[in-house]
Amino acid sequence: MSKQFDVVVIGGGPGGYIAAIRAAQLGFNVACIDEWKNDKGGPAPGGTCTNVGCIPSKALLQSSEHYEHAAHHFGDHGITLNDLKMDVSKMVGRKNSVVKQNNDGILYLLKKNKVSFFHGRGSFAKAVEGGYEINVAGAASEVLTAKHVIVATGSNARALPGAAFDEEKILSNDGALRIGAVPARLGVIGSGVIGLEMGSVWRRLGAEVTILEAMPGFLTAADEGVAKEALKAFTKQGLKFEFGVKISKVDAEGEGVVVSYANAKGEEVTLAVDKLIVSIGRVANTIGLNPEAVGLQLDERGLIVVDAECKTNLPGVWAVGDVVRGPMLAHKAEEEGVAVAERIAGQHGHVNFATIPWVIYTSPEIAWVGRTEQQLKADGVAYKSGQFPFLANGRARALGDTTGFVKFLADATTDEILGVHIVGPMASELISEAVVAMEFKASAEDIARICHAHPSLSEATKEAALAVDKRTLNF
Ligand code: FAD
Numbered sequence: 267m268s269k270q271f272d273v274v275v276i277g278g279g280p281g282g283y284i285a286a287i288r289a290a291q292l293g294f295n296v297a298c299i300d301e302w303k304n305d306k307g308g309p310a311p312g313g314t315c316t317n318v319g320c321i322p323s324k325a326l327l328q329s330s331e332h333y334e335h336a337a338h339h340f341g342d343h344g345i346t347l348n349d350l351k352m353d354v355s356k357m358v359g360r361k362n363s364v365v366k367q368n369n370d371g372i373l374y375l376l377k378k379n380k381v382s383f384f385h386g387r388g389s390f391a392k393a394v395e396g397g398y399e400i401n402v403a404g405a406a407s408e409v410l411t412a413k414h415v416i417v418a419t420g421s422n423a424r425a426l427p428g429a430a431f432d433e434e435k436i437l438s439n440d441g442a443l444r445i446g447a448v449p450a451r452l453g454v455i456g457s458g459v460i461g462l463e464m465g466s467v468w469r470r471l472g473a474e475v476t477i478l479e480a481m482p483g484f485l486t487a488a489d490e491g492v493a494k495e496a497l498k499a500f501t502k503q504g505l506k507f508e509f510g511v512k513i514s515k516v517d518a519e520g521e522g523v524v525v526s527y528a529n530a531k532g533e534e535v536t537l538a539v540d541k542l543i544v545s546i547g548r549v550a551n552t553i554g555l556n557p558e559a560v561g562l563q564l565d566e567r568g569l570i571v572v573d574a575e576c577k578t579n580l581p582g583v584w585a586v587g588d589v590v591r592g593p594m595l596a597h598k599a600e601e602e603g604v605a606v607a608e609r610i611a612g613q614h615g616h617v618n619f620a621t622i623p624w625v626i627y628t629s630p631e632i633a634w635v636g637r638t639e640q641q642l643k644a645d646g647v648a649y650k651s652g653q654f655p656f657l658a659n660g661r662a663r664a665l666g667d668t669t670g671f672v673k674f675l676a677d678a679t680t681d682e683i684l685g686v687h688i689v690g691p692m693a694s695e696l697i698s699e700a701v702v703a704m705e706f707k708a709s710a711e712d713i714a715r716i717c718h719a720h721p722s723l724s725e726a727t728k729e730a731a732l733a734v735d736k737r738t739l740n741f
């Protein structure tokens with residue numbers, strides 16, 4: 267006997283659990299299926315984000331940043347510490363408990379919103395009269411039917427050909443978040459978001475970190491000025507980069523790992539490390555979903571094909587988050603989940619791709635929204651720019667963190683903000699003002715005329731907006 271729902275969500279990551287909650291708020295009878303297991307085999311909803319992504323990485327970034335401050339910067343504040351030690355297993359244990367708090371919080375939220383949670387793998391069985399039948403393979407097998415199905419099965423780390431993840435020496439994001447002791451030499455393949463964040467964690471704790479990147483340039487998605495400033499800061503901190511490499515072999519047979527590659531000059535060289543993080547992007551996860559049973563269309567990269575509204579090729583089947591096109595970000599997945607639930611309810615849910623913020627939680631942090639200077643040039647848009655350094659911001663000086671700047675890009679004629687790019691302290695928080703401004707189609711002058719608290723880092727945002735009109739007050 268199958269259990270009947272209005273909406274079944276497959277996947278309980280930020281895309282799935284948020285879609286389920288929003289659909290329940292809108293009055294639907296909703297089920298959410300998620301297969302993630304905690305170390306005791308119990309449910310651990312929250313997906314990649316909660317279990318092996320956003321949350322645990324930020325926990326380790328916080329711990330390692332505290333350590334770095336204690337080791338190198340407390341002295342500036344007159345604080346002396348003798349015998350500073352780092353207990354890696356305690357740090358990882360704290361990270362695990364932060365993850366568990368989030369897993370438990372999501373289970374509570376699902377219950378509070380009367381979403382039925384099923385722990386197990388959901389797969390399409392067949393199309394039935396007025397909907398779809400979904401099998402759940404878990405501790406107990408279940409069959410669910412629903413008129414609407416939202417697929418939010420997320421993504422997995424991409425492996426290098428011929429170098430499968432063993433999570434002991436060749437690590438995906440999963441293994442990178444539970445290294446038990448600081449490796450003396452850590453290799454990272456890919457200088458993208460994960461490579462920078464994870465490389466920073468282990469570098470701060472004492473590892474010698476070498477990052478090998480295939481592209482000739484650094485962080486090409488970011489504004490060039492920001493990427494240049496960030497690379498300067500990371501290099502000064504001790505991260506080693508090699509660009510334009512071509513990996514030929516990864517050998518983990520011996521003690522450590524030996525990576526063979528051609529460097530930018532075309533010379534064949536090797537890098538010997540104790541552990542290797544491979545962070546070269548992610549692939550959509552449809553393992554076990556059985557899309558063939560209903561004819562759900564995937565593209566050549568394995569992503570579920572959707573239109574601008576997250577509709578798949580099947581009536582009543584929607585897909586959101588990492589398993590579809592667009593940036594692989596938790597907040598993008600959430601926005602799509604909310605929008606789909608609202609569309610199912612006949613409302614006009616909307617996701618504005620032009621104002622999705624990007625944040626990299628390194629030190630300095632990097633954050634941006636909208637177009638970069640190089641994109642505006644390529645698009646032939648006439649623009650003005652304004653930049654303000656944190657060095658001239660009182661709060662940044664008091665914090666002892668004056669790296670970086672805020673940069674505004676505004677339309678040359680209308681002054682509408684086209685992009686805001688930040689490298690520096692708390693960029694992750696500062697970027698929200700820019701997102702709001704762009705959503706409301708604000709001009710740079712609008713931000714320049716708003717009263718910002720003093721002393722605050724947000725004054726750098728105001729000053730960068732003033733700089734667009736060449737009238738900074740403090741620089
Ligand atoms: P996921 O979070 O991957 O969730 C999918 C869920 O579906 C999983 O629980 C999976 O087990 C389950 N599932 C899959 N198939 C089935 C099935 N057949 N049946 C039942 N369940 C199934 N993004 C940010 O915005 N900010 C960050 O700081 C950030 N940091 C990151 C750090 C790391 C190390 C990584 C790897 C990613 C990070 N991301 C970050 C990206 C973010 O984690 C993803 O964009 C986000 O988790 C995508 O959400 P999702 O719901 O689409 O998929």
Ligand code: NAI
Nearest residue numbers: 456457458459460461479480481545546547594595625626
């Ligand atoms: P990424 O796409 O950010 O970076 C991958 C890097 O690897 C690129 O620079 C690419 O040129 C390089 N690369 C690809 N193949 C290579 C090869 N064979 N050899 C050497 N270099 C190679 O992917 P990453 O870091 O794996 O992260 C995956 C996704 O997870 C991100 O795109 C992002 O969407 C999400 N994420 C978001 C975070 C955040 O928002 N703060 C944090 C971490 C991850």
